[in-house]
Ligand SMILES: [Zn+2]
């Protein structure tokens with residue numbers, strides 16, 4: 001099996017099925033690897049990005065394709081290098097923290113009137129550079145995840161970070177309690 005087939009199978013295994021949407025993310029990730037001069041196969045992790053490459057992805061949708069980006073580029077929510085700017089667009093911005101390079105890939109419209117199966121076959125057989133328009137990034141490189149001081153909500157008693165505390169009626173409230181408080185005041 002060639003290397004790309006191995007990579008594709010990894011994506012399908014993670015995502016749970018193969019589909020056109022997964023193919024879009026898969027091709028976007030391969031294109032990002034090429035455009036940002038990333039290297040695959042480091043650290044015995046064949047086919048996936050080597051651990052010292054620091055790639056950040058901002059996805060403009062939360063559809064199937066994001067799963068392929070997680071698998072191929074090692075972007076994840078927990079690591080803080082997978083972020084969402086929800087616009088419902090098939091667009092992805094990739095940053096290489098090491099080099100400062102970035103690129104935004106926007107899916108081109110596919111030929112009209114295709115069935116699900118036809119569009120899957122179309123995306124599978126189309127080269128990434130034919131599939132995406134490369135546009136300048138619109139968003140800045142996100143800062144690294146910050147740590148916030150913790151506070152106890154004076155309503156529910158649960159602990160949350162400073163960024164999620166609101167002052168309402170002289171009390172420090174978590175966002176859930178703050179919303180409840182607002183509702184009772186209308
Ligand atoms: Zn899918």
Ligand SMILES: [Zn+2]
Pocket residue numbers: 153154155156157158173174175176177178
């Ligand atoms: Zn609370």
